[in-house]
Amino acid sequence: MPSTQPASHGDGGRPRLTVMRDVAKLAGVSHQTVSRVLNNHPNVRQETRLRVLDAMESLNYRRNLAARTLVTRQSHTLGIIGFETTLFGPASLLYAIESAARDAGYMVSIASVRDLERRHVVEAVDRLTQHAVDGVIAIAPKLAVTNALAQVPPGLRRVAVGGAGESDAAPAVGIDNAAGARLATQHLLDLGHATVHHAAGPADWPEAHERIEGWRSTLYAAGAVVPPVEPGWWDAESGYERGRQLAADPRVTAIFCANDRIALGVLRALHEAGRRVPEDVSIVGFDDMPDAGYFLPPLTTVRQDFGELGRRALALLLEHMAGDSAAQPPHRILVMPHLVARASSAPPP
Amino acid sequence: MPSTQPASHGDGGRPRLTVMRDVAKLAGVSHQTVSRVLNNHPNVRQETRLRVLDAMESLNYRRNLAARTLVTRQSHTLGIIGFETTLFGPASLLYAIESAARDAGYMVSIASVRDLERRHVVEAVDRLTQHAVDGVIAIAPKLAVTNALAQVPPGLRRVAVGGAGESDAAPAVGIDNAAGARLATQHLLDLGHATVHHAAGPADWPEAHERIEGWRSTLYAAGAVVPPVEPGWWDAESGYERGRQLAADPRVTAIFCANDRIALGVLRALHEAGRRVPEDVSIVGFDDMPDAGYFLPPLTTVRQDFGELGRRALALLLEHMAGDSAAQPPHRILVMPHLVARASSAPPP
DNA sequence: TTTTGGTGCGTGAACGTTAACAATTTCGTC
């Protein structure tokens, strides 16, 4: 007599998982009713619902999301395009987005790009697309990433976060870098410094560019001399190089650094040159990375809230996903940073 | 006359994506042959293969992974359970794992746990399971995470990476913390210090514990006094607190810090107390985080290679996944760290 | 009474792929 239970392939595999049909049978209903209970459809009698719930419980039922995705075309997964995710900022963004996504019932898959070659970004997008993500958030400190988002198949929602800059490729959420730079620069001017020098970040990153602009415009508005800018990288080494130049110039009394790591390098260069901080030179950073308060001296800096940034980005994406297919005009959300005054800034000598 | 093309639901939705059948029709073969080409089955004539490939190209075909997952029960997705992923170490691990996974043809989904309450970890595992991940890697610096891996449904492969400690719940990959601590301590002893103090990490993290043990045993073997240990946290603030205590004790000439951030705090405390590094006190850290070379003074530290760690973890997971269902005895892979000597260590005064 | 409409549920058909097996062709060998 043939078994009524269709054994799983050759019986060698794992025991067949429980599926809707099993739950249905135990509860004495059809699989469709189980589906309704699972999706909270209103038209199920309370008593039936409880019976089904019981059956699911006792069978330890988990719905098969692949099947669900197949038919609904919704994976309940979001894709994140990550760039430089070992840095503190991007890593924090990633975490914040993931947390918010979970609360909204979404899973996140991540596709890192190690450099910004167009084909790598496109390939990352492609992998996410294949995995049927419902939307994409790009941690996009560089314009190239944002622009590559134009490659995303139409209909797939996208948002850029962090830097991003102006782009038609996607709506964006970012820190108001110009305002942050203004905060820092004005703080130093208010302390009495004649002007403020800048240890800049890489010129092709919008974040760096906007900070330069904010700094420059503040000096200009105050009628102060605008010293020359020399772009660098985001790390302490770059700050050290730049710091050695600046330390050699006795007219330098205040330096605004494009981020805290650069400030760390500048701090060391000044120290080696025998110029004291803040007695001789004042330093202000940007980011407020975790241990900035323990630099020598504790660093005055501009704090950006990555958690907030990530949550906003997710909210924006979900909003776009909920919206009708009509393409909303991409807009840009700016989050305000604020100044954290510590010991590295003081009036000029 | 009824349309032969079954319009997608109400025609309001997106244009139907191209599927295997479309490719098959264009290439003049059956969909099964398309499948075979896609999966590199050997038994396809070269000419046919090219015709199919052409068709796929011209239709811009992407296979539907949900359908594939449904039938094969393999999602080609790996789950990562993340803990404290904004810290440099875990973030680096995450990145390394993702990179390696991509090269192996896997996607990664991430489930962060913000604290170590058992139900949170279990919930994270559950979400990953529902999404049908083929394997799980836990970034598990604490034993609680590793142990929670026991909850993973049997048959799902798992690996713990980073810290982890000894556990039967999963095979693990980690730094040889004891060896690293030995390196640091011996380095200081070799410089001529009578003994070495320790600014420890949190006591319930295996990493911290193992570093303590490595340090202690080295002192013991050298016949040096073993000063008391006081556990702290991983950040500069904790290091600062501990540093203030140690700075007050004139007998202290060498301090091994459980990580670089702690070292940063210790550095500040010593500086405030007027004790010079390395002239009066030598400092050695652990991690070699990006800017450790730009501390004041540049930090001698123990370098761990997170990239290597991540790659090893992934390799181990894939190996287990390939292995037959027989449970291999969980083993532990240790990666050796090495010392990076910089300016914060010198002979005692 | 008949109609209308809303509940509460079940039935059958997708969704797009791979697995199993059958059918056909090709090829080497006697």
Add this chain to the structure above:
DNA sequence: GACGAAATTGTTAACGTTCACGCACCAAAA
């Protein structure tokens, strides 16, 4: 030139959901 084996292709049936129906049933409206 025939035969068996191997190579190549096609046919059908899963996989586990959700969607579009349809069928009872019951209450309220006509």
